[in-house]
Amino acid sequence: MSDRGTPPAPDDSLRQTDTASLKVYLRLLAYIKPYWVLFAISVVGFVIYSASQPAMAQFMEYLLDFIGAAGEGAPSFLPEPLSGGDTSAAAGERGPAYLPSVIIVGIVFARSVGAFLGNFFISQLAFRIVHTLRVSLFDHMAHLPGQYFDRHSSGHLMSVITYNVNGVTTAATDALKILIREGATVIALMSYLLYKDWMLTLLLLLVAPVIAALVGYVGKRLRRLSAKVQHSMGDITQVSSEMIHGYRVMRSFGGEAYEKRRFNQASWRNYLQNMKIVFTSSLNTPIMQMLVALSMGLMLYVALTIMELDDPGAFIAYFTAAGLVLKPLRQLSEVVPTIQKGVAAADSIFHLLDEPAERDTGTLRVERAQGGVRFEDVCFSYDGNDDWVLNRINLDVKPGEVIALVGRSGSGKSTLVSLLTRFYDPGAGRILLDGEPLEHYRLDNLREQVALVNQNVVLFNDSVAGNIAYGSLSETDPETVREAAKAAHAHEFIEQLPQGYDTLIGESGTRLSGGQRQRLAIARAILKNAPILILDEATSALDTESERHIQAALEEVMKNRTTFVVAHRLSTIERADRIVVMGEGKILEVGSHKELLAADGQYARLHSMQFRDEL
Incomplete structure (x- = not known):
């Protein structure tokens, strides 16, 4: 029995x-x-x-x-x-x-x-x-x-x-x-x-x-x-x-x-x-x-x-x-x-x-990727169950193309771009970079190919220059750091700080405004000079005038780079090569701004609602 x-x-x-x-x-x-x-x-x-x-x-x-x-x-x-x-x-x-x-x-x-x-x-x-x-614990938590x-x-x-x-x-x-x-x-x-x-x-x-x-x-x-x-x-x-x-x-x-x-x-x-x-x-x-x-x-x-x-x-x-x-x-x-x-x-x-670290079994290393990205039947859920946050995503992005991801909150936009850096791995399907699955790349080398600006800016209790030239960028010469700050329209306010680029900004940059913190994050991404750029609500904390300056800088930075722009404000992505409209973890529409307006579908309704709100 x-x-x-x-x-x-x-x-x-x-x-x-x-x-x-x-x-x-x-x-x-x-x-x-x-x-x-x-x-x-x-x-x-x-x-x-x-x-x-x-x-x-x-x-x-x-x-x-x-x-x-x-x-x-x-x-x-x-x-x-x-x-x-x-x-x-x-x-x-x-x-x-x-x-x-x-x-x-x-x-x-x-x-x-x-x-x-x-x-x-x-x-x-x-x-x-x-x-x-203590050191083993901290080192393991980092991975x-x-x-x-x-x-x-x-x-x-x-x-x-x-x-x-x-x-x-x-x-x-x-x-x-x-x-x-x-x-x-x-x-x-x-x-x-x-x-x-x-x-x-x-x-x-x-x-x-x-x-x-x-x-x-x-x-x-x-x-x-x-x-x-x-x-x-x-x-x-x-x-x-x-x-x-x-x-x-x-x-x-x-x-x-x-x-x-x-x-x-x-x-x-x-x-x-x-x-x-x-x-x-x-x-x-x-x-x-x-x-x-x-x-x-x-x-x-x-x-x-x-x-x-x-x-x-x-x-x-x-x-x-x-x-x-x-x-x-x-x-x-x-x-x-x-x-x-x-x-x-x-x-x-x-x-x-004993918790397993991130899976890093790849052996491929490249000096600089071309930037071609392909999503093949990608599905993902945070809890590993059948409640998919992303459901059968198929998208082919050419090198240097600017892709805008739009949709309501919770539609899976930020989750999709977080898969590019392998912060998470798909539950099904695969993602390829230049024709090679992401798992084939060494994890550190893969992340070298991507510059990320999040909507939640993370800054450290360090100097302004230390926050721009962070991590692997720490050996960058000061003049190059200044050029990145100028490109992000951050140089003007940095020069007005008490010690300029050597000013300590406090934990999480508490001594700076939201817009200033976001410009430093953009400067950091510009300095990295990666072939793939992810802007996840990168201009959300900027006022209209600052956003106009940043948008001009970003358009220059996005040249010859594969760029993914996640945005709620449609005015920031109208000049993208293609706009991907997402809803409930699926791709609803793909096309240029004019094509999607002419189709009078989901994007047209979102655009109409937001345009009316802005008016």
Whole structure:
């Protein structure tokens, strides 16, 4: 009988969670490999530190014996030269009075050296790991396909690269340090206790299974809570980012109260999730300490009632070591929340790093394409389903031809031109450049052939010249940059800026008007001098006079280039070689301005409506 749809047993589910957490943490620790020397030095330091703990307990035995010495001489772990004389000396002889001081200074010195080596080199190692992860994350995000950014909000992506990486920092520094240092200390002390009295030590180990079960339960709960905290931090980042970037709209429409309420709710959710973590972590440590204390109480009772005490110094040393176990055990229990936070953070980072990058399997490179473009039965949907945004698009564009795409909003104009740069790949059909499918070209080489001016201008917090000569254009000489700015009618306003072309324009060019930002974007496209030019609402933010100047400049720039002009304002595309009218993802009409007006179809109606509106 089929068991399809049967949920996994609870134990299986928990086991899978444990396995997943372990895999994530081991993958995180695999980043240690290139820096194994730093790791080895830190381990040596922590081993020295942990060895000082049982040495301190043994010193207590020696000190008691030293004070009330009756012929025992120096303890067995001290070498002969430090014994202060013959170990078989008569009763009452003991080492010199300075010997305990020398021993305690030596133990503390070794402990201090070990702590420094361990802490310094493990921290250096951890921050190198975090740097490597952060850079890998950013580099990978730069090559993710456009649809990934469509599916994820910018706030949550920013949260991964900032907050989540900081969570990994804690797991890779404090957690790893405590695991090695306190873990080695517990091993050293337990070894010492077993050596001194293995039967008594077994009583202490009776609580080990209970502690292990407690740690396991707490770890699973904390990982779930940590994932929720990260998601709530993404919400906080998202709301903050939207308010900062959209503050003009917020104030214009009286949205202050709404945005404050959104942020308060997101922050409160984050507070509640964090308090659940604090509650679980805070309860975990005292419960664990009580279990160990009960075990030690039982040990003490057995030692005082059943076992015969013939060496008070050894008894004090034993229980000193047993007491010293409490602190590292407590710190090991407190490290569980840190590790689980780090695992949850690392899991989100690795999920992003495992996202497939843009497909770039082409091998063809050309110096400069001729610019012939052909769409063959091209279909496309954003979600990969049958709800096509573009449906069987067929269009043959000759090199140097100017193609205007018009139609109502949502008709697929911008989507069609975004396929040329392979920001998206068609769901069906194919696109050819100079007779070769786009997939045959190297991705960077394909994009070298296209200059793009979007309706949403993107500028960077750099100088005016740096924004025009951006990316691969950064080595362009200043005079060529000026010529591009003049061609875009941007030179006049740039010269009036405080530092001219060296003026910093602020994030997203906030110190410039919309028209000025658009002219800089056009100047950038002119400077690129690509054989294919895409103008997606390139003059939408310009006033009528500026648009007239830009239009004259663009007509000069469009010569000998294949140009796709996406526009709602029909007056900007009347002189195109061909006008493609789109509607509901299909091509409705193709022809020149005069031909389409004469046909009295969709274009004629659009033209009539807009002409009437403009009048």
